[in-house]
Amino acid sequence: MADNGAQEAAVDISVLARASIPFGDNSVWADVSPLLEAACKDLRDGDLIHGDNFNLFAAMSALEIMDPKMDSGIVCKYYSVDEAIENGAAPVPISFDKTVDVQRAIDIMDHLLACEATWHKGHSLAQTVFSCIYLLRPDRTSSHALLHSYCRVIRATCKAVISVVSDARTHEEEDLFTMAYGLPLDGDGDEKCLSLLNAVEETTSRQLRACKAQSSRRRVLEDIEPLQTNLDLEEGYCKALLCRLRFRKHFYHVLTSMRRPQGRGLELARKHISSCILELECILKSSEFLRSSACGSCEDIIDDSTTGSGCQPVGFDASLNSRLSAPTPPRAIKILSWKKAIEYFVKLLHDLDILCSYSLDPLLEGVLQFVVQFQKSQPDLVARSHLQLLLLQDGKLYGRDSIFAVITRAAALPEVTKNHDIQKNEYIVQLGQLVINMLKILCTNAAWQRRKLGKMLQDWRVIYVQLELVFRKDFGEVSSIPDDENICVKIFRHILLWVEEQTYWIASRFLILGFELELYSPSEYCMVYWYIYVVLIKLAEKTHLKMATRNDTSKRKAKKKRDSLKDMGREYRIPPAVLFVQCQMFLVEGLTMMLAALANEHMILQSPSPFNTEQERFIQHFELLQKACVPDHISYPSFKESTAYARFSTLVMYNYFKDAQRIAKEVKSSFANDPEKLAELRKIEQVAEHNSIALNVMCRVGALDRTLKVSFEFGHHPYFATAVVKRS
Amino acid sequence: MDTKNEEEETRKVDFEPVEIEYVSYGGEHHLPLIMSLVDQELSEPYSIFTYRYFVYLWPQLSFLAFHQGKCVGTVVCKMGQHRNTFRGYIAMLVVIKPYRSRGIATELVTRSIKVMMESGCEEVTLEAEVTNKGALALYGRLGFIRAKRLFHYYLNGVDAFRLKLLFPSPELFSSLPVITNNEDSHRHTDHMPPEECCELH
Numbered sequence: 001m002a003d004n005g006a007q008e009a010a011v012d013i014s015v016l017a018r019a020s021i022p023f024g025d026n027s028v029w030a031d032v033s034p035l036l037e038a039a040c041k042d043l044r045d046g047d048l049i050h051g052d053n054f055n056l057f058a059a060m061s062a063l064e065i066m067d068p069k070m071d072s073g074i075v076c077k078y079y080s081v082d083e084a085i086e087n088g089a090a091p092v093p094i095s096f097d098k099t100v101d102v103q104r105a106i107d108i109m110d111h112l113l114a115c116e117a118t119w120h121k122g123h124s125l126a127q128t129v130f131s132c133i134y135l136l137r138p139d140r141t142s143s144h145a146l147l148h149s150y151c152r153v154i155r156a157t158c159k160a161v162i163s164v165v166s167d168a169r170t171h172e173e174e175d176l177f178t179m180a181y182g183l184p185l186d187g188d189g190d191e192k193c194l195s196l197l198n199a200v201e202e203t204t205s206r207q208l209r210a211c212k213a214q215s216s217r218r219r220v221l222e223d224i225e226p227l228q229t230n231l232d233l234e235e236g237y238c239k240a241l242l243c244r245l246r247f248r249k250h251f252y253h254v255l256t257s258m259r260r261p262q263g264r265g266l267e268l269a270r271k272h273i274s275s276c277i278l279e280l281e282c283i284l285k286s287s288e289f290l291r292s293s294a295c296g297s298c299e300d301i302i303d304d305s306t307t308g309s310g311c312q313p314v315g316f317d318a319s320l321n322s323r324l325s326a327p328t329p330p331r332a333i334k335i336l337s338w339k340k341a342i343e344y345f346v347k348l349l350h351d352l353d354i355l356c357s358y359s360l361d362p363l364l365e366g367v368l369q370f371v372v373q374f375q376k377s378q379p380d381l382v383a384r385s386h387l388q389l390l391l392l393q394d395g396k397l398y399g400r401d402s403i404f405a406v407i408t409r410a411a412a413l414p415e416v417t418k419n420h421d422i423q424k425n426e427y428i429v430q431l432g433q434l435v436i437n438m439l440k441i442l443c444t445n446a447a448w449q450r451r452k453l454g455k456m457l458q459d460w461r462v463i464y465v466q467l468e469l470v471f472r473k474d475f476g477e478v479s480s481i482p483d484d485e486n487i488c489v490k491i492f493r494h495i496l497l498w499v500e501e502q503t504y505w506i507a508s509r510f511l512i513l514g515f516e517l518e519l520y521s522p523s524e525y526c527m528v529y530w531y532i533y534v535v536l537i538k539l540a541e542k543t544h545l546k547m548a549t550r551n552d553t554s555k556r557k558a559k560k561k562r563d564s565l566k567d568m569g570r571e572y573r574i575p576p577a578v579l580f581v582q583c584q585m586f587l588v589e590g591l592t593m594m595l596a597a598l599a600n601e602h603m604i605l606q607s608p609s610p611f612n613t614e615q616e617r618f619i620q621h622f623e624l625l626q627k628a629c630v631p632d633h634i635s636y637p638s639f640k641e642s643t644a645y646a647r648f649s650t651l652v653m654y655n656y657f658k659d660a661q662r663i664a665k666e667v668k669s670s671f672a673n674d675p676e677k678l679a680e681l682r683k684i685e686q687v688a689e690h691n692s693i694a695l696n697v698m699c700r701v702g703a704l705d706r707t708l709k710v711s712f713e714f715g716h717h718p719y720f721a722t723a724v725v726k727r728s
Numbered sequence: 729m730d731t732k733n734e735e736e737e738t739r740k741v742d743f744e745p746v747e748i749e750y751v752s753y754g755g756e757h758h759l760p761l762i763m764s765l766v767d768q769e770l771s772e773p774y775s776i777f778t779y780r781y782f783v784y785l786w787p788q789l790s791f792l793a794f795h796q797g798k799c800v801g802t803v804v805c806k807m808g809q810h811r812n813t814f815r816g817y818i819a820m821l822v823v824i825k826p827y828r829s830r831g832i833a834t835e836l837v838t839r840s841i842k843v844m845m846e847s848g849c850e851e852v853t854l855e856a857e858v859t860n861k862g863a864l865a866l867y868g869r870l871g872f873i874r875a876k877r878l879f880h881y882y883l884n885g886v887d888a889f890r891l892k893l894l895f896p897s898p899e900l901f902s903s904l905p906v907i908t909n910n911e912d913s914h915r916h917t918d919h920m921p922p923e924e925c926c927e928l929h
Contacts, residue, residue, distance in 0.1 A: 045756055059777040122880050333883070447877035447887065517877040518858065519889070521868050609871030611841060616894040617873050 076319040081136050090133035090315035093144050099228040102237050104314050105146050106290065108134070109244050110338050111313035112154055114306040117341035120161075120348070120382050123333050124176050126321035129158055130183050133315045138184055146241075149200045152193035153248045159185045160255040161382055168385035170444045177381060183321075194249060201245045208238035236289040240308075243282035250275040251345075254352060258386055262399040266356040273353045280342055280349075283308070287338075304337035344380075351383035355390055360398050364410040364435075365577075367391065368505070371442045373676055376718075381445075388443035392436060403432040411498035412550040413491060422491050427466045431499065434459055438506065450513040453506050454624035460503040461628045467496055494549060501542035507535045507630045515719035520621075522712055523606060525721065526595035527618050530639050531625070533588045538631050540581040547575045576670035580677065583663040587684055587720055590656030594695055594723060596643035597651055598710060603698070648699035657692040661685055686716040694723035741826040743795055748832060750839060753783050753790035761792060761799040765822045782806055782819055788843055789816070791836050793823070800827045803836040807849055816844035818854035821863075834866055841870065845895055852893040857886050867891050 078084035094104040112132060119128040134141055134151055141148040162185070166178045207227045211234040226234050227241070253272040257265035290309035307313055318332070336344065354374060361367055374387060393399030397406050405418035407428075422428055434456070441452040471492045511532045514520050520528050574582075598604045618636045619626070626634070664681045671677040694710070701708060709728040712721035751758075763779055782804045783790050793801035801823035807816040818840065823833045844852055855878065856863045864874075872891040881888035 059775065059781040062775040062777045064775055122885060445879045447879040451876060519874040519877060521874070524873070607869065609869065610838065611845070611893055612871040612896050616896055617871070620873050620875060620892060620894050 076322070078317065078320060081133060081320050084133055084317055084320060085137065085140070089317060090137075090140070092134075092140055092147070094147070094314055097229070099230050099233065099237075102146075102228045102241070103290075103294070103309065103311070105150075106237075106240055106244065107307040107309055107311050107313040108132070108147070108315060109150060110307035110309075111316060111335075112150075113345070114335050114338050114341040115316075116154075116158075117344040118333070118336045119158075119177070120344065120380060121336065122176065122381070125158065125162075125180050125183060127318050127333055128335065129154065130321055131316045131318035133317060133320070136184060136320070145196075145200050145203075149193065149196035150245070150248065153197050153252060155185055156191060156193045157248070157252055157255065160252070160259075164255070164259070164389060165381060165385045168388045168440075168443070170388065170440050170448075194252060197245060197249055201242065201249065204238055204241050204245065208235065208242065211235050211238065233293050236286075236293065239282070240286040240290060243279045243286065247276055247279035247283060250279060254349070258352065258356065259389070261393055263360055263390065266358075270353060270356045273349050273356065276349050277346060280346055284339075284342055303339075306335050306338050306341075308338060348380065348383055351377065351379040352386060355383070355386055358390070360400075362397070362401060362406075362409065364406050367397070367439070368442070369676060371439075372509075375442075375446065378446075384443050384445070388440055391439055391443070395436065403435050404428065407431065407435060407495065407498070408491070410502070411491075411494040412546050413494045417487065417491055420487065420491060422488060425470070427463060427470060428495075431463050431467070431495070434463060438502075446513055446517055450510060450517060453510045453513070456506060457503065457510070457624055457628035457630050460499065460506065461630060464496065464499045464503065467492065467499065471496065494546065497542055497546040497549060501539065501546055503628075503630055504535055504539040504542060507625055508532060508539060510625070511535065512719050514621075515714070523604075524617060524621065525712060526592055526599065526643065527614070527639055528621065529588050529592040529595065530642065531622055531634070533585060533592055534631055534634055535625075536581055536585040536588060540578050540585060543581060544575070544578045547578070576667050579663055579667040580671075580681075583660050583667065583681065583684055584720075586656045586660035586663065587688055590651075590660065590688070590691060590695075591721060592643065593646045593651055593656065594691065594698075595712075596646035597648050598698070600644070600646055601648060603708070604710060648695070651695060652699045655692060655695065657688040657695065660688040661692070664688070683717045684720065687720045687722050690716065690722045694725050697725050698723075739826055741795070743827075743830075745831065747795055748800070748835070749794040750835060751792050751794060752839075753787040753792065755787075758790075758792055759783060762790070762802045762804065762820075765799060765802050765824065766804075766820050768824070769822050779804070788847075789840050791839050793827075793832050793836055795827065800824050801832045801836055803833075803840050805840050805844070807844055807847060813850045814848055816841070816847075816849040816852040818852065829862075834869070837866070837870065841893070850895055850897070852895075854891050855881065855888040856891055857882060858889055859886060864889065864891075867893075 078087065078089065084090065093101050094108075095101040112129060115128040115131060119125055130136060132151075134147060135154060138151065138155070141151055158180075162178050162180060203224070204227065206224050210224050211226060211231070214231075215235070227238055228234065250272040254269050254276060257269035257272060259265070287308040290307075294309045294311055305311075351374075358370060361370065371387065371391075375384075379387070391397065396402055402418070402423075404423035408417045408420075409415075423432075438453075438456060441449055441456065444452070471489075475486070475489050475492070511528060514528065595604075599606060615636045618639065622634075664685045668678060668681055671681065698708070698710065705727075707727050709726050711724050711726070713724055714721055716722050753762075759779060762783070763774075763776070766774065766779075786806045789805035789807065791803050792799055802820070803818065803822075804820040805816060805818050807814070818837065821833055821837060823836075841852055852872075853875075854867070854872075856867070858864075858877070870893065872893045874889040875892040876890040878888040878890060880886070
């Protein structure tokens with residue numbers, strides 16, 4: 001039966017005459033429908049044709065031909081770019097009516113902005129910016145100065161942005177961004193895009209002057225052809241065009257200035273950023289004019305329009321690039337609205353401005369604080385890539401300071417040590433790499449960042465062990481030799497302390513990011529705060545030790561210089577940096593105990609899960625920390641031990657929140673010049689205050705009043721919760 | 729469990745929990761029921777190969793819920809060796825709108841997880857949109873934690889959580905450092921490519 005079917009299905013070459021798809025030199029189309037039909041008849045329900053390596057990915061990639069949801073080819077209007085052009089999809093000029101030509105050119109510019117923002121937000125270049133047919137054939141636009149110069153600058157800008165993002169090379173999850181195969185990004189002469197743009201801008205400026213002079217009946221100084229034919233609209237269109245051209249010019253300058261090495265172009269970039277923002281404001285305002293004078297053929301103006309005029313742009317077709325976009329057939333994507341695109345660029349420019357205003361702090365602590373602060377506004381990929389390239393160039397901080405110098409400064413070593421030969425030690429070199437890696441990771445998106453920070457902990461632990469072994473081998477026990485006798489000893493000692501401090505800092509960031517990423521459910525807060533607490537204890541300890549070691553050395557030197565009497569008289573004060581951590585420690589200890597008390601006194605609902613216990617969840621959340629022994633001797637049983645006896649009666653007597661408040665007040669004056677630390681301390685005070693009050697309420701009323709409901713909110717601080725007590 | 733659509737008008741069906749019949753995947757006759765249920769909910773369809781991949785290799789992990797002869801819910805899963813753990817993966821979970829918030833999804837998932845546990849799985853995992861409060865609450869109650877956040881995991885730009893359930897391990901003494909595998913979150917391992925992955929969760 002099957003054999004007969006096969007014979008019937010033999011290829012019928014005469015069918016070729018009806019083929020609507022043109023065939024090439026080496027290919028011939030043949031209709032195989034009869035063959036497929038026969039094959040289908042041969043299969044029974046449930047039979048599946050598959051090969052040995054038919055895995056899940058193969059199954060997922062399979063598509064049903066002619067199903068428009070899967071087969072992107074079926075929805076294509078045109079088979080190729082050339083066919084689209086032949087059918088008039090991207091005419092040059094756009095219209096023979098000069099007014100319409102200008103209107104449509106502006107629509108194209110607006111839609112391109114929307115596409116560009118969509119691309120930045122995580123879609124492929126092929127489906128966004130390069131859905132523009134004019135961009136795909138660079139030579140076609142050469143007779144149309146406006147379109148030609150604009151397309152050039154778009155291509156050059158995309159190329160510059162791709163360059164920044166690929167140089168940062170920490171965009172693994174966002175790899176769609178840099179995919180540009182088959183796209184004409186290297187247009188001939190694109191680097192001269194600005195001179196072309198300037199020429200067009202100059203012409204348009206003159207046209208604006210001319211029409212203004214006309215309207216004010218002044219003598220027309222220059223004999224220039226107007227932009228378009230409707231004199232009433234001339235001023236509006238000139239202005240609308242000018243701000244768009246100028247935005248592109250300034251934006252391109254921002255990108256090139258920021259790439260200048262060692263932060264040399266940052267000040268200039270700021271000027272261009274401020275111009276960009278002004279031009280974007282003009283662009284936004286021009287929408288009113290564009291809408292009112294829009295071509296009559298426009299459909300209803302919708303809010304998520306991709307153009308200022310509300311009209312659909314000419315010359316775009318996202319399906320033409322479907323073969324270039326991705327390995328699997330691309331799904332249709334939604335282009336951001338024009339308004340949202342402008343919002344995106346305004347945010348991007350503000351983020352870039354923050355980078356350009358950065359003081360290039362040589363101290364690592366300052367760098368880390370800056371990066372953490374910058375990330376709070378959730379900058380997008382392009383801004384983050386610029387951050388990374390600002391910080392790290394040629395393996396140096398800001399392209400200027402060697403990583404070893406950064407380490408010695410961070411380790412509170414004197415400036416002279418930064419050139420010491422010890423930097424050639426293989427483990428010191430590795431440590432340098434870890435620092436560079438850490439800085440790069442801190443510039444990535446929070447979700448990716450947290451995973452990498454967790455994994456990094458083991459590497460930092462390992463390098464510590466390796467350095468300690470070298471130290472012990474060369475110099476004996478760590479504590480026995482006084483620093484000044486051997487500079488190597490001093491360097492090692494300080495670096496070892498600093499490595500530990502930095503490791504605990506990474507661990508604290510890992511745990512804290514979990515709150516920002518909403519990874520913890522309220523029933524897990526207690527164990528998380530407890531873990532943060534044990535990490536902060538270590539962090540404070542190491543920071544304190546590092547500073548004390550530095551002070552010891554200088555004290556001994558002072559003794560030799562006979563200034564010692566003054567020094568010995570002075571009371572030893574805990575350094576503000578340590579007090580800052582201690583303040584957070586008390587707050588977090590308070591939170592841990594309060595949550596533990598709530599659980600112990602059965603005031604919060606804790607329904608056991610059918611499949612596992614709190615212990616499994618503990619193991620999972622802290623897996624990476626446990627694996628790296630950061631800190632050591634920490635386990636689920638020790639968590640239970642620490643919290644088993646928490647009761648409100650004892651908590652009110654020893655109120656950790658009050659301690660946090662006390663230290664916060666005390667240490668504020670030391671940070672008078674650090675607005676970020678001050679802001680943090682103020683927030684801590686608020687959280688401590690509210691929690692203290694809540695604690696008192698719970699203690700007084702709590703266990704007896706079953707109608708009391710306690711919830712935890714983050715209104716005062718992003719990761720230190722405030723208890724809210726309500727009657728249900 | 730696409731709870732985003734809860735606001736839409738759905739006439740809820742009244743029923744007693746005992747009226748719901750839970751059935752293990754029984755063969756070809758169940759496949760079109762599963763497919764239509766999942767197709768209804770997803771904006772992007774799976775090809776038939778995808779369904780067959782799951783139900784043929786792990787029929788014991790897929791369950792259907794019936795009410796008065798009508799299929800109202802289904803769960804589709806797989807399990808296997810992933811690096812050095814043996815783990816289960818929940819691929820699809822659907823309950824039609826009129827039957828939601830009545831514990832059917834919980835029951836379906838619970839049955840599947842039990843089979844995974846009995847089959848020696850050490851853990852169970854899945855991805856869910858960060859906005860899918862219903863799914864997150866359901867799995868949270870079962871003991872899953874949000875192990876990771878996956879940035880822009882779905883095509884519409886929404887992030888996902890990788891949810892994981894760790895079964896208690898009898899041999900491990902809890903105070904020892906846990907020896908676990910180093911987990912990577914790449915898309916291109918044996919789990920679903922992001923665009924295809926069940927937006928239902």
